[in-house]
Amino acid sequence: MTSVEEPARTNGRIRDAARTQAEILDVATQEFARAGYDGARVDEIAARTRTTKRMIYYYFGGKEQLFTAVLERAYGVIREAEQQLDVEHLDPVAAIRRLAELTFDHHEQHPDFIRLVSIENIHGAEHIAASEKLGKIGSPALDVIRRILESGQKSGLFTADVDAVDLHAMISSYCFFRVSNRHTFGALFGRDLVDPARREYYRALLGDMVIAYLTAPRAED
Numbered sequence: 001m002t003s004v005e006e007p008a009r010t011n012g013r014i015r016d017a018a019r020t021q022a023e024i025l026d027v028a029t030q031e032f033a034r035a036g037y038d039g040a041r042v043d044e045i046a047a048r049t050r051t052t053k054r055m056i057y058y059y060f061g062g063k064e065q066l067f068t069a070v071l072e073r074a075y076g077v078i079r080e081a082e083q084q085l086d087v088e089h090l091d092p093v094a095a096i097r098r099l100a101e102l103t104f105d106h107h108e109q110h111p112d113f114i115r116l117v118s119i120e121n122i123h124g125a126e127h128i129a130a131s132e133k134l135g136k137i138g139s140p141a142l143d144v145i146r147r148i149l150e151s152g153q154k155s156g157l158f159t160a161d162v163d164a165v166d167l168h169a170m171i172s173s174y175c176f177f178r179v180s181n182r183h184t185f186g187a188l189f190g191r192d193l194v195d196p197a198r199r200e201y202y203r204a205l206l207g208d209m210v211i212a213y214l215t216a217p218r219a220e221d
Contacts, residue, residue, distance in 0.1 A: 096207075
């Protein structure tokens with residue numbers, strides 16, 4: 001970690017630290033998503049902000065720590081949305097559909113998040129593994145899914161023997177693929193998975209597939 005003393009304040013201007021860091025993270029998110037971890041340059045990030053490379057190192061310590069902070073914030077956004085999800089008043093089928101829609105909407109609205117996750121997977125999730133914050137952040141969605149599954153299974157609506165993690169993976173994989181593979185899928189099959197004209201179709205399709213799996217008749221052992 002690079003040690004950098006706080007730069008002297010110039011022209012008597014005192015920058016708001018939180019605002020400055022947020023601006024740096026905004027630009028860093030775009031740069032890492034565009035160029036990847038290896039291709040991104042702190043010089044470029046500094047040039048696109050109202051601060052200096054020295055200030056970036058002061059706040060974040062270096063490129064690796066900056067990328068980790070970008071990931072922490074990106075995951076924090078979806079975790080916050082999950083925490084605000086209110087499905088307790090819904091029946092299990094409607095509740096799981098609403099959860100799937102939340103993931104669908106978030107991934108579509110945050111393509112940089114998809115790129116960042118793809119980049120982090122290329123690097124073996126080493127930054128996530130080293131982050132205490134991400135290690136503790138968990139996923140509120142898993143707790144919600146567990147409660148929905150328990151309710152659906154007790155009522156007899158859900159017949160699938162699946163746990164929250166696997167169901168979360170099922171929902172996330174559909175939403176992730178639709179954004180991450182948009183261009184290659186379109187080039188190969190001539191269909192844009194994020195075409196606004198087909199958005200509601202794909203959104204409903206996700207819920208329909210998940211519910212069909214959870215409620216499908218199954219032979220008794």
